[in-house]
Amino acid sequence: MNKNAKRWVAALRSGEFKQGRGVLRVGDLFCCLGVSCELAVRAGVDIDMTVVNNAFTYNGHAFSLPANVRLWLGLTTEKGEYIDAIGSRGSLTADNDNGVSFAQIANTIEAHESELFVKED
Secondary structure, rough: OOOOHHHHHHHHHHHHOOOOOOOOOOOOOOOOOHHHHHHHHHHOOOOOOEOOOOOEEEEOOOOOOHHHHHHHOOOOOOOEEEEOOOOEEEEEEHHHHOOOOOOHHHHHHHHHHHEEEEEOO
């Protein structure tokens, strides 16, 4: 996991971000992937952030990661897909929208690091 992904996991556990569902960000509520978009903005990643009716889009994306944030994190997919403990396909976005806490999502990210992230050299 690269340093940006480690910062993301730490941010999910920090309590700084309030959890929302359905979109990357609306007002001050964030999806787990919306937290990564906010961190990328803070880090200076070139992102066109637009706000309409309190809903945010990042490079035109409201529901999944834009490519440059995905690459910055090193995620293999735009929704953070992985295989869960019973062999079913899961995703970080589905976990978030189904009420899994940020702390539990951080645990999932760490547990599925090898399939969620591009292997570093």
